[in-house]
Amino acid sequence: MTALVLSLTGAALVLAVLAWVPRSSGSNLEIVISAVMLACLTAVGVLLLAGHGVSGWAERWWNVLLLLAGALAVTGGGPLTTSVMALADRRSTRAQSTQKAGEVLRGGALIGALERMAIYASLVAGWPEGIAVVLAIKGLARYPELRSPDQPASVTPQAVAERFIIGTFSSVLWAVACAGLLRSH
Template sequence: MIAAGLLLVAVGGVDLVRRLVPGRRIVAFVIAAAVLVALSAGADAIVAGLLAVAVAAIWTWVVPESGPARAGLWPVGLLGVAAAACVVVAPARPSPGLVGAVWVAYGPREGLSVDVLFLVAGCLLFLLESGNAVVRIALRAEMGERVAPSTGDAPGTLRGGRLIGPLERILVFALTLAGAYTLLAAVLAAKGIVRFPEISRDGEGGDRAEYFLIGSLVSWVTALAAAFLVWWGVGGV
């Protein structure tokens, strides 16, 4: 499970660095990679940490910040399969390495493995900016040039997705794990109600409705998949 967590932390972290650090990214990438490798070494998972850094480096090439992805949705699918395989093959350990020992001694919740903590942190990081990349890839795959290449927005419509999307995915992720399905349904319905006036002004092409449906569904599925991954991992502890 620690491998899945490190994998998602690395990919989510590199996308967040690309978003928040406009200059000197190489230095930021190196520092982030060094911190991740140090944490993985402290958790007796140095090999998994090095592989996660390598996967994150490949991710930055196949999933650029703007424009179409070089391999479509394949990198996203392969990343999901790899994370799920890591959870199945290597379940959570009771106290992995120095980091695990410190967590067991001083952690706020007894019985919660540090491996699970890494997995949850990885999912949250991935849902922030990498989730936007997944949605952008899906939109460009289905809508082509009707989507702005740099932002993934439909031209002149439905702005704000780069901020709303991460908040929405975190809410879906948290409410799903908490089992608050009624509140989850209310949140999803509220988004449709808020966007309805803008979608109702759609022309004959239906671009706004298509953009909203594709973006929302892909965003929700990504968050639900992350929640299922954590649920699956915790269930195997």
């Protein structure tokens, strides 16, 4: 079972890297790749829950899972988040688009990667309070952009707030799911 868990986690990581390739953010290809990546992570979770988790694993294999899941948390969250936003935008007008709101909330991909890395590390280290610290820092740092009256006329303030909330929730949930694999003893 160890080999299957590591193989599926590795496959999800390869898919996460491939999901960065499509030129347009939120494309159908990116959504499909993100869905398959999520299915791989779900299968790993089910396998770990059906077995005895990672207890009894040799330390070297646990370390391999630690690295794979960490890389997956950081790289997979970006495409998954843009896919979730694209699905949320299906019925939106251009001014309500969360993709267009990305012009206001610049640096989201890098901030999201750092956010997922910090959350993953704090959970694996056994410090769940780290999630609150990361979210507080992010909220305080983004507050001026969320409340700025100088936003472009082509974007509604609601779209900017939605992008922040959808992006944060999907990113955090992804990092928590990846860290959950290692906490399964």
